[in-house]
Amino acid sequence: MITFPIAKVNLGLNVVERRPDGYHNLQTVFYPVGIKDALEVFPMAEDFPSAVDCDIKVTNIDIEGDEQRNLVVKAYQLLKKDFPTLPRLHAHLYKGIPTQAGMGGGSSDASAMLLLLNKECHLGLSDQQLIQYAAQLGADCAIFILNRPAYAEGIGEILSPVDIDLSGWYMGVVRPDIPVPTKEAFAHITPQMPRKCCRDIVMQPVETWKEELINDFEASVFKVHPELAIIKEKLYQLGAVYAAMSGSGSALFGLFRQPIDLSTPFEGMFTTCLKL
Numbered sequence: 001m002i003t004f005p006i007a008k009v010n011l012g013l014n015v016v017e018r019r020p021d022g023y024h025n026l027q028t029v030f031y032p033v034g035i036k037d038a039l040e041v042f043p044m045a046e047d048f049p050s051a052v053d054c055d056i057k058v059t060n061i062d063i064e065g066d067e068q069r070n071l072v073v074k075a076y077q078l079l080k081k082d083f084p085t086l087p088r089l090h091a092h093l094y095k096g097i098p099t100q101a102g103m104g105g106g107s108s109d110a111s112a113m114l115l116l117l118n119k120e121c122h123l124g125l126s127d128q129q130l131i132q133y134a135a136q137l138g139a140d141c142a143i144f145i146l147n148r149p150a151y152a153e154g155i156g157e158i159l160s161p162v163d164i165d166l167s168g169w170y171m172g173v174v175r176p177d178i179p180v181p182t183k184e185a186f187a188h189i190t191p192q193m194p195r196k197c198c199r200d201i202v203m204q205p206v207e208t209w210k211e212e213l214i215n216d217f218e219a220s221v222f223k224v225h226p227e228l229a230i231i232k233e234k235l236y237q238l239g240a241v242y243a244a245m246s247g248s249g250s251a252l253f254g255l256f257r258q259p260i261d262l263s264t265p266f267e268g269m270f271t272t273c274l275k276l
Helices: 071-081 105-120 127-137 182-187 206-212 217-224 227-239
Strands: 008-017 025-038 036-041 054-059 089-094 150-153 158-161 170-175 241-247 252-256 270-275
Touching: 008 241, 025 170, 025 270, 036 105, 054 071, 071 105, 071 127, 089 182, 105 127, 105 270, 170 227, 182 217, 206 241, 217 227, 217 241, 227 241, 227 252
Parallel strands: 054 089
Antiparallel strands: 008 025, 025 150, 036 089, 150 158, 170 252, 170 270, 241 252
């Protein structure tokens, strides 16, 4: 069994208030993009000597720490509590989505595991039930149950559809080798309500977004990592109609009218250009 988790970018991201539980309420528009991982699962042999019911091997990136703490394994364990007859599984995760980039790769992998188990093991869970499971794994996991543009509130789990279509645009993505821990990004944020909701702004022409569509993390993250601000400005110099950081970084993206090769201006960084 194999599936291909996809990435996302944030079209606007506003941190609107701190919650009593220590988390933050957000407003953002999630937009799925076709940068993919590959997740394959297959049954363990009955006599396989393992103390766990699901293990994982992650390739194409270097993993620090115990890879068995991957969200894919946690997704399996979460369902196993309610569905104890789930078969024991091996998982192989090939990473194509940049990590620590604000593009939701780990969250997408976890949700892909939930979807795959629901389908292949005939669990009969609805999308809303799967969203509830996904929200237990991470703030932006829920969007990957739907894999379509959505406006998100709460910590990212309260979703409503957004009728936005960027077909015909090209998205250039740059991910420098600058990890931005999410905790660090939130530490310097002052929550506040935006003057205008990102859900309304994205319904306007893309040409209007530059002045209105804001990612609140940019102000604080760019102070610590000014190289990211330089990349954003370079995307505009190269012809982007709109450019922004995704999530809490460190990936940045630009919307272009024509395809563009970013490998030369951003040599040594992860770059790609996708037709939307």
